Amino acid sequence: MQPSDAPLPLTQFTGTAPLFPLPDVTLFPNVMLPLHIFEPRYRQMVQDVLQSHGCIAIASLKDGWQSSYLHRDCPIHETVCLGSIVADQKLEDGRYCLLMQGICRATVIKELATESPYRIAQLKLTPDVYPQQPVIDRKHRSQELVQYFREVFGDANLDAKLLHALEAGVPLGELCDVIAHSMRLTPEHAQELIRQTDVDQRSDLVLDQLKLQCRKHPQVSSRGYPPSFSLN
Numbered sequence: 345m346q347p348s349d350a351p352l353p354l355t356q357f358t359g360t361a362p363l364f365p366l367p368d369v370t371l372f373p374n375v376m377l378p379l380h381i382f383e384p385r386y387r388q389m390v391q392d393v394l395q396s397h398g399c400i401a402i403a404s405l406k407d408g409w410q411s412s413y414l415h416r417d418c419p420i421h422e423t424v425c426l427g428s429i430v431a432d433q434k435l436e437d438g439r440y441c442l443l444m445q446g447i448c449r450a451t452v453i454k455e456l457a458t459e460s461p462y463r464i465a466q467l468k469l470t471p472d473v474y475p476q477q478p479v480i481d482r483k484h485r486s487q488e489l490v491q492y493f494r495e496v497f498g499d500a501n502l503d504a505k506l507l508h509a510l511e512a513g514v515p516l517g518e519l520c521d522v523i524a525h526s527m528r529l530t531p532e533h534a535q536e537l538i539r540q541t542d543v544d545q546r547s548d549l550v551l552d553q554l555k556l557q558c559r560k561h562p563q564v565s566s567r568g569y570p571p572s573f574s575l576n
Contacts, residue, residue: 354448354469360456361401361426362389363463365418370534371402371425372521373446381440385461390432390440392460398429401450401467404535416463422452423539426467446521449541472517473541482516485547492554493523517543520550527553 364379364386371377381390393400406419427444434440450467458464514522524537533553540546 354471357399357426357469358397360464360466361397361399362393362460363403363420363424363452363455363465364389364400365403365405365420365463367405368531369402370404370529370531370538371427371444371446372525372538373425373448374518374521375446375525376430377402377427377444377446379440379442379444381442387438387440388460389462390429390442393429394432399426399447400429400444401426401452401465402444402446403452404531404538416455420452421535423470423535424450424452424465424467425538426450426469449538470541472515472543474517474543478544480544480547482544482547485544485551486513486516486519489519489523489547489551489554492551492558493526496554496557497526515543516547520546523550523554527557529553 369377381387389400401424403420403424406421408419425446426448427446429442430445431443432440433442449470449472451470453466453468456464456466520537520543524534529537533549537546537549540549
């Protein structure tokens with residue numbers, strides 16, 4: 345793959361981005377998602393994005409999407425993740441292999457009526473919120489999350505970048521997203537976490553999931569960082 349320009353600073357975000365709906369895939373900020381693009385409409389989307397700001401909003405499809413997948417009104421969850429293409433490779437047959445980096449949570453305000461074959465939406469960015477009066481000890485919570493993560497995934501061959509994120513004292517919100525990305529969450533739990541902008545509350549949810557996995561499936565394999573390619 346060829347590396348693309350650095351992720352778009354949020355101060356330069358224009359407020360609109362293409363929507364890329366995917367089944368059972370949730371992109372979290374601060375993590376990487378490999379994508380294999382083969383549908384003609386999304387090949388065009390990637391070509392257009394690479395010539396402009398390089399950003400795509402990854403949206404999760406709602407239940408029942410199969411009957412309307414080809415239509416522009418196929419139902420999606422309104423909370424998305426704005427991502428930046430950090431590496432791309434165009435194959436001889438026109439398909440693309442991409443590496444997306446999650447930048448920020450966002451809410452779909454409205455979809456725009458355009459002539460493009462793919463969907464474009466006006467977005468409201470929803471960055472992490474750290475309440476001025478925390479309800480938890482954030483340093484202790486970070487240590488707690490790392491402890492439970494190691495109990496659940498202690499035998500996994502974790503990527504060096506994931507280990508660094510777990511050990512380097514990253515902000516609690518980022519730590520929660522990296523751990524959430526690595527767990528095998530149900531689509532419902534993934535959506536619950538991507539919707540939660542309050543970092544203290546998000547950490548409660550992540551901790552609950554780690555404790556649940558620790559009880560049910562001790563020493564399981566994580567999804568890795570990044571996971572294998574997702575198909576559109």
